[in-house]
Every structure is written in structure tokens, then in C-alpha cells.
Amino acid sequence: MTWTSPSSPAHSQPPTSPRACASNDSSMQSASTCLQSSTPNSSRSSLQTPASLPGRPAWQPWQASRTSSPRSPSPAGRSSPPPTADSSSNSSPSSCSRSRRRRSxxxxxxxxxxxxxxxxxxxxxxxxxxxxxxxxxxxxxxxxxxxxxxxLGQFVVPKRIGLLDFIERWLPTLGVRTSTLDDYHNTCRHITAHFGNRPMNAITTEELDLFLADFGRCHAPATVRKTATRLRQLFRRAVAWGYITASPAIELSAIPRAQKRGELRVLEPSQVAALLDAAPDYWRPAFLVAVTCGLRRGELFGLTWADVLWTRRRIRVRHQLQDGRLVAPKSASALREIDAGPMLLAALANHRTSCPRSELDLVFPTPSGRPVHASDWNRDILVPTRTRATLPDLTLHDLRHTFASALIHNGLSIKYVQTVMGHASAQTTLDVYGHLFETGGQDAARKLELWLSESAAERTA
Missing domain, CATH: 3.30.730.10 (AP2/ERF domain)
Known part of the structure; x- marks a missing residue:
């Protein structure tokens, strides 16, 4: 149905729509004014209403005042669509600002x-x-x-994950040795025993401090420090993986300070001789290698016959025994060669005649040819031997300290001691054996005073 502008003669006829009959003259006047202001004169006669819905009268121009306010002029030649209810619901600026303030x-x-x-x-x-x-x-x-x-555009939406679930995902990605991974498992077992599978983003720094303080009442300070280190590692990795946005383990206050290293146990030559005499015949060369080469336990029992360099008179360290198999040492500095004396080479040559063949060609397998298990060897060999030698609480690592002490007392340089001991740096050697180097201070002082007195005597003469 078409309609014309209010100025046309056809508009003087009364409308047939009941809604139009209900409108008064004032509404007609306002609608006419709105239409004249929003539509150019050239296109007034061409405007048409939308198609009427079934059972509903057509829209009339004088009904504009009921639905919307006057609109801005439309471009020439284009008709504006009828106003809708959505166009009249404009949000006020004050409500938007209040919403922004609530969010900030x-x-x-x-x-x-x-x-x-x-x-x-x-x-x-x-x-x-x-x-x-x-x-x-x-x-x-x-x-x-x-x-x-x-x-700053750096916000990452945290993912919800429990502490126990995260540890199960994190540990297989470490890429460490089996023994080191077992140590991680043992430490994380203490952590999960307290926190369980709580969401990681719900754990606070205060809770971690309280946990470490309570944990330190029944564990050694070194164990507490190791546990704090594991907490820092796993929460730092959780931040990197996007599970949390900040680590609560950065500033932990309940960590005990590292205690000063106790005095190392170093055997006297007479004690070394007593230990070798008390050792079983089959295992005596193993004790001799430990005290004259300073090998670690895994390096000693991982030594193969190919590592005994007979012509060069050296012992080469390139493996260590771990869980019944040979693996590379923990660091590159552990790969080394150590000079061997005539007594040691003769003892190894004699031991080779009675040594059983083993799959790994080990120098010190068990009498049945199997790799040595550390706990079994300590119980069956070390403890009875040190008891017979009246050296209670002696460990295999004490023989390594004895070797380092002998090198230092014979005046060898710190660099040489670092190399044959397999330390990563000379600082490590000084941290462990620095007090042994200090014993030469009195000799140096006496030599300096003797030199000064001789110089003074020459000047007076």
C-alpha cells in the first residue's frame, strides 16, 4: 500500500486504520513536521511503507512520534527505514563509565x-x-x-591444574639420570603428602613458608633446602607452561642456612695399611684403587679392563655403574686419566687372573660375575672390613678424601688436584679441601722469616 506526503489532497481523507483513527491532530502535525525535515522535497512523493503483516494495518507517517524521535536527514534519493524499538534504547555514557570503573x-x-x-x-x-x-x-x-x-599485553589466562597432576607431567620432562630422577620423586613425595592435588593457583607463599617450617622440625636442613629448591623449580615451570601467572615460591623465608662443612675424615698411612690387611683377598685391589686414585663409588665399580692403560700406566675414568649398567659420568669434568703406581698395576695384574668374566668386562664384579649392588657391598664387604680394621663408620668416600689429602700434602697444585679428582672447577676443590692447603701457611711464614733474616745479615756484613 502506498502513501503520499501530508501536503497532497489524498491525505485529507480519514484513515481507514483503527490505530490511525485513534491518533489526534497534534500527533499528525508532529509526524508531518518530522517527515518534512527528514525527507527531501524531490523524494517525498516516492516514499512507501513496508508491506503490512497479515491482519495488521499498514504503518502511517503520523505514527512516527509514537516510536522514535526525529532522525537526521537521509541522503537524497534514499528513504529511511521505519524506526524500531532497538534504535530508541541508547545506553547513557554515565552507565558505561560506571561499568568500566567497576571492572578496574x-x-x-x-x-x-x-x-x-x-x-x-x-x-x-x-x-x-x-x-x-x-x-x-x-x-x-x-x-x-x-x-x-x-x-601491557602480557597476561596469560591460567589453566586450572592440581599440584599432583602437574608433578606427574613435569618429572618425565627433566631428562636427568635415573638416580637423580628418583631423588626428585622422593622430594616431591614430601610435597604432595602435604598439599595433595590442590590447585596450583590456590597455593600461596605463606602456605609454602608454613610447610617448610613444619617440615624442618623433623628433617635435616639439607633436606629442607632441597625441598625448597624443588618447589622453586616446579612452580617456575608451571609459570612457563601457563598454568599459573606468578610463582609463589620466589621469596621463601623458612629455608635454613647451609651449615659449614664438617671436618673431613682422612686416614693416616697406618690406618690405610690396617684397612688393606683386613680386606678380603678378592676385594683388596678395589680398596687399593679407591685410596690411590680417589675414584667415586660408581666410578670404581664401573671400571672396565679397557680403562686400565697398562703401557701408559694410567687409569681412565669414562663410565660409572648405575642400576647394573654403565652410564656416562655426571659431568664432562669427570672424564679423566689418573696416574697409577707400580704397586697398583701389579695388584691389578694379579687380580685379573682370578677375576670372573662379566658381560660388561668389569674390573670389580661380584665373584659370580654380576655388577656390584652398592647396598649389598656395603653390608657384606665394607662393614666387616672396617670392623676388623677398628675403623668404625668408615665410608668409601673417606678413601677419596684421603687421596686428595695426600696430593695436597705432597705439594701438588690446586689445578692438578682438581683434574684428578674430577671437580668441575678449582673453586669446588677449594671449598672441600681448602683447609688442607692452609696447613702450609706456617712453613711459608718460617721460610719468609728465614729469608728476611738472611737478607738482613748480608746487609750488616
């Missing part, structure tokens, strides 16, 4: 007796949960940090 202020909420931190992420169009805290100020601080990261 701290949004910490109380939940189950604790304070929850959250932040609104415009990219997601929703709130992101950041974790729960015991104090409201901690929750608000966490929200401000997340807001700052969001403004």
Missing part, C-alpha cells in the same frame, strides 16, 4: 573463609579466576599484578 577496581570476593582474586579479560569477555588467598590484601595485590600484565 579490585574484585576480591569472600569464598569459603578465604579471599578469591579475579580479573575481567576483555578479550574473553568474562572474568578470569586467579586463585584464593588468606588475606584480602594478597588477593587485591594479585589482581593489581594481573591488571598490570593485562594492560
Amino acid at each position: 577496581v579490585p574484585m576480591a570476593i569472600r569464598r569459603n573463609g578465604r579471599w578469591g582474586a579475579r580479573i575481567y579479560d576483555p578479550a574473553l569477555g568474562r572474568q578470569v579466576w586467579l586463585g584464593t588467598y588468606d588475606l584480602k590484601k594478597d588477593a587485591e595485590l594479585r589482581e593489581r599484578e594481573a591488571k598490570r600484565a593485562l594492560d
Whole structure:
């Protein structure tokens, strides 16, 4: 159905629509004014109403005042569509600013007796949960940090994961030796026994401090420091993987300080002779290699006959025994060659005649030809031998300290001691055996005084 402008004669006829009959003259006048202001004169006669719905009268121009306010002029030759209800619902600037203010202020909420931190992420169009805290100020601080990261474009939506689930994913990615991985498992077992599978973003620094303080009451300080190190490692990796946005283990305060290293046990020559006499005939060369080459336990029992360089009179260290198999040493500095004396080479040559063949060609397998198990060897060989030699609490590592002490007392340089001991740096050698180097200070002082007295005597003469 078409309609014409109010100025046309056809408009003088009364409308047939019941809704149009109900409109008064004032509404007709306002509609006419609106139409004249919004439509150019050249296109007034060409405007048409939309098709009427079944059972509903056509829209009339004087009904514009009921639905919307006057609109801005449309381009020439184009008709404006009828106003809709959506066009009249405009949000006020004050309401938008209030909404922005609500999103920028701290949004910490109380939940189950604790304070929850959250932040609104415009990219997601929703709130992101950041974790729960015991104090409201901690929750608000966490929200401000997340807001700052969001403004810088560095905010990462944390993923929800439990501590136990994360540890099970993290440990296989370490790529360490089997013995080191077992140590990680043992330490993490203490952590999960306390925290269980709690969400990682819900664990706070305060809880970690309380855990370490309680853990230190029944464990050695070295164990507490190792546990704190594992906490730092796993939470740092959780940040890198995007499970949490910040690590709560950065500033832990309940870590005991490292205690000063105790005095090393070094055997006297008479004690070494007593130990060798008390050792079984089959294992006596093993004790001799330990005290004259300073090998670690894994290096000693991982020594193969190919590592005995007979012509060069050296012992080469390139393997260590671990869980019944030969593996590379822990560091590149452990790969070394050590000079062997005539007595040691003769003892090894005699031992080779009675040594059983082993699959790994080991110098010191068990009498049945199998690799040595450390705990069995300590129980069956070391403990009875040190008991007969009246050397209680002697360990195999004490023989390594005895070897280093002998080198230092014979005036060998710190660099040589570092090399044959397989230390990563000379600083490590000084940290362990530095007190042995200090014993030569009195000799140096006496030599200096003797030199000064001789110089003074020459000047007076």
C-alpha cells in the first residue's frame, strides 16, 4: 500500500486504520513536521511503507512520534527505514563509565573463609579466576599484578591444574639420570603428602613458608633446602607452561642456612695399611684403587679392563655403574686419566687372573660375575672390613678424601688436584679441601722469616 506526503489532497481523507483513527491532530502535525525535515522535497512523493503483516494495518507517517524521535536527514534519493524499538534504547555514557570503573577496581570476593582474586579479560569477555588467598590484601595485590600484565599485553589466562597432576607431567620432562630422577620423586613425595592435588593457583607463599617450617622440625636442613629448591623449580615451570601467572615460591623465608662443612675424615698411612690387611683377598685391589686414585663409588665399580692403560700406566675414568649398567659420568669434568703406581698395576695384574668374566668386562664384579649392588657391598664387604680394621663408620668416600689429602700434602697444585679428582672447577676443590692447603701457611711464614733474616745479615756484613 502506498502513501503520499501530508501536503497532497489524498491525505485529507480519514484513515481507514483503527490505530490511525485513534491518533489526534497534534500527533499528525508532529509526524508531518518530522517527515518534512527528514525527507527531501524531490523524494517525498516516492516514499512507501513496508508491506503490512497479515491482519495488521499498514504503518502511517503520523505514527512516527509514537516510536522514535526525529532522525537526521537521509541522503537524497534514499528513504529511511521505519524506526524500531532497538534504535530508541541508547545506553547513557554515565552507565558505561560506571561499568568500566567497576571492572578496574579490585574484585576480591569472600569464598569459603578465604579471599578469591579475579580479573575481567576483555578479550574473553568474562572474568578470569586467579586463585584464593588468606588475606584480602594478597588477593587485591594479585589482581593489581594481573591488571598490570593485562594492560601491557602480557597476561596469560591460567589453566586450572592440581599440584599432583602437574608433578606427574613435569618429572618425565627433566631428562636427568635415573638416580637423580628418583631423588626428585622422593622430594616431591614430601610435597604432595602435604598439599595433595590442590590447585596450583590456590597455593600461596605463606602456605609454602608454613610447610617448610613444619617440615624442618623433623628433617635435616639439607633436606629442607632441597625441598625448597624443588618447589622453586616446579612452580617456575608451571609459570612457563601457563598454568599459573606468578610463582609463589620466589621469596621463601623458612629455608635454613647451609651449615659449614664438617671436618673431613682422612686416614693416616697406618690406618690405610690396617684397612688393606683386613680386606678380603678378592676385594683388596678395589680398596687399593679407591685410596690411590680417589675414584667415586660408581666410578670404581664401573671400571672396565679397557680403562686400565697398562703401557701408559694410567687409569681412565669414562663410565660409572648405575642400576647394573654403565652410564656416562655426571659431568664432562669427570672424564679423566689418573696416574697409577707400580704397586697398583701389579695388584691389578694379579687380580685379573682370578677375576670372573662379566658381560660388561668389569674390573670389580661380584665373584659370580654380576655388577656390584652398592647396598649389598656395603653390608657384606665394607662393614666387616672396617670392623676388623677398628675403623668404625668408615665410608668409601673417606678413601677419596684421603687421596686428595695426600696430593695436597705432597705439594701438588690446586689445578692438578682438581683434574684428578674430577671437580668441575678449582673453586669446588677449594671449598672441600681448602683447609688442607692452609696447613702450609706456617712453613711459608718460617721460610719468609728465614729469608728476611738472611737478607738482613748480608746487609750488616
